[in-house]
Amino acid sequence: MNRKIFRKAALAAALAAGVFAAQAPAYAWEPTKPVEFIVPAGTGGGADQMARFLQGVVAKHNLMKQPFVVVNKSGGAGAEGFLDVKNAKGEPHKVIITLSNLFTTPLATGVPFNWKDLTPVAMLALDEFVLWVNAEAPYKTAADYVNALKAGNAGQYKMAGTGSKQEDQIITVALEKTVGKKMTYVPFKGGGDVAVQLVGKHVDSTVNNPIEAIAHWRSGALRPLCVFDGKPMPYPTKVTATMSWQDIPTCKSAGLDVEYVMLRGIFMPAGVGQDVVDFYIDLFKKVRELPEWKKYTEDAAFNTTFMTGKDYVEWVTKAEATHRQLMQEAGFLAK
């Protein structure tokens, strides 16, 4: 696949950048004051963690002369953060990390912003979604669960997820469509809460990200059924006594043809020069070479695809179209 080739190329580029970094090259542009790192979500969530991780490693390895300053702007499902960046046209000292709410929030609420109002910098990783059930539930495979759903009444099975009309509910609706049976979707504020609701058996299943549920999986409280991606996650290290992330089958192979990944990407305000964008791309390439990043992405079982420039824009354009279609089918678009 050309993704693999691309990855190799990126690796080479990053290595080269790493070599140059050691000689402290003069950049065409460098930040002259602290760089605001906007997180369009609350403190403690996945995006916030990643932003603070980046802030920490950039400072620790002295990759940038000025520090990152993390600012949470979570109002209106992240709209507050995106609007802030949209309105800061031409400001080179501001970056934003995205979740799927880059697409879902404007579509669901009608708040006027779009990724085209921003400058795409780089895709850092893609977050996976896994179908989880309580370990005491009788379903051993995704097929078991699908059969149970089919046999049950509409709305009998309960799915907990983060937020309303956002990624978790979109997956739920796609799942309902494939199975042909309605579920009851119950929105919660954070992924951690969702996982605990499943451990406490208040709901029947969740589509938590790996990092949100790994602790409960390892303790034997939850069971992963399948991953909503085209291929299994590439992490062969055993997480529990018997299973690794790699051992979780894809949902497609289990007869559930639903694929969904969430963008963890970086954007900037519109109207900044290419030299500015190049500086940040270079910065994130250096971060990707750090052992801390490797450990972090493996713990969270991220899909570590890295993209910049045209590839990134194409990916985002496609993702937006997919979201629009999924949300239209689900009836989630703002009236």
Place this chain on the structure above:
Amino acid sequence: MEDIGNLMQGFAVALTWKNLLFMLIGILLGVLIGVLPGLGGANGVAILLPLTFSMPPTSAIIMLSCIYWGALFGGAITSILFNIPGEPWSVATTFDGYPMAQQGRAGEAMTAAFTSSFIGAFVAVLVITFLAPLVAKFALKFGPAEYFAVQFLTFCSFIGMSREPPAKTIAAMMMGFALAAVGLDTVTGQLRMTFGHTELLQGFDFLIAVIGLFGLGEILLTMEEGLAFKGAKGRIDLNIVLETWKKLPRYWMTSLRGCLIGCWMGITPGGATPASFMSYGMARRMSKDRDSFGNGNIEGVIAPETAAHAAGTSALLPMLTLGIPGSPTAAVLLGGLLIWGLQPGPLLFVEKKEFVWGLIASMYLGNIVGLLIVLTTVPWWAAILRIPFSIIAPVIVVICAVGAYTVHHNMFDVVMMLVFGIVGYFFKKLRYPLAPLVLALVLGDMAETAFRQSMLLSGGTVGIFWSNGLVGSIMTLALVLLCWPLVSAGLDLWRKRLRAAESAADRTPEPAKAGKP
């Protein structure tokens, strides 16, 4: 007994001079963060989290959790001195702490607040040390219905018995609920009452309302009554600490109740702010001297501070054992654990013994160190009241503005803080009570979300609130408390009649009841 052995090992980890130094730095930073309104424990920990990546995880969590203890202590200071709650959970502390300061008893109020905080935290740490696995299982029983029941209980324990006109009490409370509803609705993802204004997307933050209503509103009232802080003549020496300590054992029942409420609310997790309100409400209800609450009753400081600190501390337990953050600060610490490569959850206690017990030991030590530090600063803080008003007033306005801004990094919030200040001035003079407004603003959104989540789960039937013993008993208790004013009024009337009959019978005068503070 294995726990005690582990704990001793933990002390060995925490008691290195380097870790003690981190503890000290953490506490001092925490107090500073707690004093500044808007900059809360959660922000403080989040801001400093990246700095700790180059430290060993145990030292890092010791320092960060000490920032948290410091913030818990520090929140009370501005509440008592200026009626500005430094942290959400110190709002209830203003109700009696500020009147005490006005009467020249600022030192006494602060000593009571710090000491109660310490007791609350200490009891919560004991719970964490010895009951962790048991309590963790209990927290899992909490689904949306149970959350709603707990919030309903908080609400019911606080309302009622207001001295203000009922129509105004209802109006103030409903304003709180209405403001809480502004913004994105969690359950349906719809925007409510934003009318196309992007500034309103984030809703009205409780802290901004409180900084305006209490802080700025109070400054305006003070201006009207003459250019000085009352209570400037209060004593400011360290003896006040010892004298207050002599009084405190009398209120052991209030403390105990605060500890129980706090631990319960921290573990379930209801949070420190609702815990402080619930504890204050219960203390007032159970008190023989109900009318003195709100006029400088020391119990009104002890109750919320004990509960807030107990809740804030025990909130770390579900975080460590389950990975559920019991408070926003715990949520940030949770993120920190993940970044350091530690996975919170049941296995943390098995795999990272040194880390967990080092942290627990640092909770004991951190709180002791914290108490010593804040108590020695009591006279300093009290001395602030002696600064002339024309210097301190603009500085307070500046701090209010900074506080309102840092909540969301938004200028609009600063403007809203001004508006709330004006509202606070008018409401206070027209006898609209502010406490129900604030409580409704804190609980409104959470309670509504939990209620509607429960309805989704039950398919729209209210029976879910009595579907098992746990949720049923909390709901029933809440309803009893809601109706309690009626019951107690009835009892009072009956008692009075009985007494009148008695005194008429043997003509002995009642021992003077009034006059006791």
Place this chain on the structure above:
Amino acid sequence: MSDNAQGGTAAGGGGLATRWVELVVALLIVAGGAVVVTDSLRLGAKWGSDGPEAGYFPFLVGSALLLSGGWIVANVLWRWRKLASSVFVEWSALKPVLMMLLPSIAYVVLIKFIGLYVASAIFIGAFMVWRGKYGALPTASVALGVPVALFLLFEIWFLVPLPKGPLEHLIGY
């Protein structure tokens, strides 16, 4: 305690009539209730098949605002004559209140244009000279000391950006 406030109002002289203030505040509450009710009807205020809709609780809250506000209005009108002598705040006492409030409003407006730090220095300095009649040295030390301390604390130590203006841009922030 509140004796002071009452002592002040009893001291004679004209003032803002309580009944008008009461009436206006109550009418504002009624208006607020109307806004809440209108928007909740837009969202849907019924008890749907899976529980209350987004506007269900706001509708109840709005209605309660309308009712309680209306009750207060009726109450004020009922006691209109009786309230005639009651003064909300005397003009002489209102003056110091406005002297605090108006500069505060100006301060917030200033923040928007010249940033929080400079605005704070001007606000504190002006207030100290104007109200406290302080000399140049104490005024300058407080008026400059507070913003500098805030700057060190927020921008440099905690890395929390506060609103900044031209002066801060000049020194590279």
